[in-house]
Amino acid sequence: MDFHDLFERHRRELHVHCYRMLASFADADDAVQETFLRAWRHRDDFEPGSNARAWLYRIATNACLDAIRRSNRRPPAAGAEVSWLQPYPDQLLDRVAPAEDEPHAVVVARETIELAYLTTIQLLPARQRAVLLLRDVLDWSAAQTAAALELSVPAANSALQRARATLKSAPGRDGMPSAPTGEERELLARLIAAHDSADVGATVALLREDVRVTMPPLPMEYHGLAEFLPLLHQAFDGMGQWRLVPTAANRTPAAASYLRAPGDTEFRAFKLDVIRMDAGRVAEFTTFDAALFPQFDLPVVLRDSQLR
DSSP states (O other): OOHHHHHHHHHHHHHHHHHHHHSOHHHHHHHHHHHHHHHHHTGGGSOTTSOHHHHHHHHHHHHHHHHHHHHTOOOOOTTOOOTTOOOOBHHHHHHHSOTTOGGGGGGGOGGGTSHHHHHHHTTSOHHHHHHHIIIIISOOOHHHHHHHHTOOHHHHHHHHHHHHHHHTTSOOOTTOOSSOOHHHHHHHHHHHHHHHTTOHHHHHTTEEEEEEEEETTEEEEEESHHHHHHHHHHHHHTSOEEEEEEEEETTEEEEEEEEEOTTOOSOEEEEEEEEEEETTEEEEEEEEESTTGGGGTOOSBOOGGGOO
16 A cells, blocks of 8 residues: 555544544644645655554644644633634545444544534643543553653643543533434424524524524624524524525534525525534524535535525
């Protein structure tokens, strides 16, 4: 196997790893490209017969740490939004771990790819985050992790303990299904139908009283129906006509929104909502712009055949 084939074999899972480190799809693209360049420059250092996957993960992890240092990106304060957060298309996660490839299923496990988990680990200093992902997501040993990050084993273990302590304050996500459930998909369909009909009452009936809405990178938050309702009325009453398309991101239901503004003749890409559901109601919307629609295989303009 030549170098290019070796790298391509692991490119998708390396991208997911970089995404966890950086919480940004676009930044993960850059980090994977940097990983390729570094691996190519040091390809003669790789010993035939050794673990190529571990070698590439080591390079990718350090490329991410360097990117974080260059950006001067500091962990957000507890409770603050992660302004650089972006969604990850489920269709690309499916290509990392096809059904027959169980050893790689952990790479895209729902409990470690959901936005809530990603937001929480961004609270960690970058090196602690790296240790946590190598140990608890990839199941590396303390010795492997220490070697990859040029730490002593006691220092790596200490970083892991501190990272786990921070995660204890986050909502537990263990035992979650690996993909949106039938109940979640049905709730998404009802939500889309209510939104397309501009039916405020039907939409509100599907939301929790304490529904939360965030819009990274904008520092905007809405907590509860009282704060969210004016936004909903604005969207339905003055912005134009909506058509929503079901999709999935971060192993969570999502909806791509298209808007036909007054005077326009086309439904154009507007936003993507990643939706957290709880007990049959919508608990949270994380709203992103339409920049990543191509990565979701979503058109910029809806064709007539896609309009309901």
